[in-house]
Amino acid sequence: MVSFHPDAKFLTDFAAGNLPLSEAICVAAHLEFCSKCRSHVQQLSDLGAQLMARLEPQLAAADSDDRQAFEQLMQRIDAADTDTAVTSAATTISAGAARGSSANPLGLPRVVQKLAAGGLQDLKWAQFGKSLRIAPIRIGEKTRETAIYDIRAGGRMPEHEHRGEEITVLLKGSFSDADGKYVKGDFVVRHAGERHQPTATLDTDCICLVSLEQPVKPSSFWYRLLEPFVNYRLSGLSN
């Protein structure tokens, strides 16, 4: 049972369409596991619609005729109609394929399936120690890294500290740290400066979607992603 949810700030920014992509992907993944948050997002969309209805209506520029504008719109629709029919048929087929059990054996959220087109095994994985591998997902955002983490059953990640906020959404399996146990669907936020040492449960691998806020200082892509672990290693060596 999901028990860690995005807070009101995440859900409001999401429903208003203001949440940056990396975080929005994490919220969207959580929503597929959580009907409670889905209904909150729906209510927040109702709120957005009510606010829109209260705006002072804006008429088209004075020189354009409403009726003529409508005719032009219909001409555009008619011209595109044949294309649309073809496209929507194709979309239906691919959506159906994605939902089929053979294409999605892990029951991954739609957004993760899309990011990992071709399956998780086809992502570019980097092995880190025995238990952890990381596949970065480039979505063109500058202030956050997005990645999939795969922790082997029973695997223990090094204790680490983040210099920015970290969001983790559990997609499969479960893990625990000093603060609690987390299961599939949980949306866990760690703030800058918090230390933790996640451990996957013994019986199954743990797969997570992670969004990591980056410190301001520039560094290479891989270094930024692995920084928490690299720091651990260096400090381990010097001890």
Add this chain to the structure above:
Amino acid sequence: MDNKDDMETAVSVHPGRSATPDPWAENVRRVAETRDRAAFQELYKHFTPMIRAFLLKSMGAGANRSEAEEITQEVLIKVWNKAASFNSSKASVNTWIFTIARNTRIDFIRRNERNDRKIDIEDIWHEPDSPEPLVDLQQRRAEQVIKQAIATLPDEQLQVLYKAFMEGKSHNEVAEELSLPLGTVKSRIRLALNKMQILIDR
């Protein structure tokens, strides 16, 4: 509130009927089923000035009037094309059109970014696949609560909601613009949401 249970039973016997009538649902149904142009023109007349107002505000400095006009047309084309996917037990036409306009705006903003990703906005901001009939009916009632409560909100709460939803500003951006601590913006939004019975635990 006395006959709430009766209402629940009555409504679930007729799943097609929503808790409150939506004057525009019939128009969307006619567009979906018979591609009814007159029904679409009524929707067009009512919603276009609203969509345009929303886009002019929310697309911000990144867009000029002609871009806002172009995106308005895109929203209307989607209303025509997606009419069959509209589910009147899940949302009102008002809410449905707002979500289409919101997604088209996000899409426009991202179109101007350089990025290589094959991810669509609709993969993130999408309608849930599985129908949840009971939840949906509660949802439709919740919409009436929101509509009534919004009129009673103090200006300072309405202002932050307006900036978030209509001007497309995140909590952080609203805080910066109003020179308020982030915590104050958060708590104003929380108070407003509570009044509208949007009860988010954290």
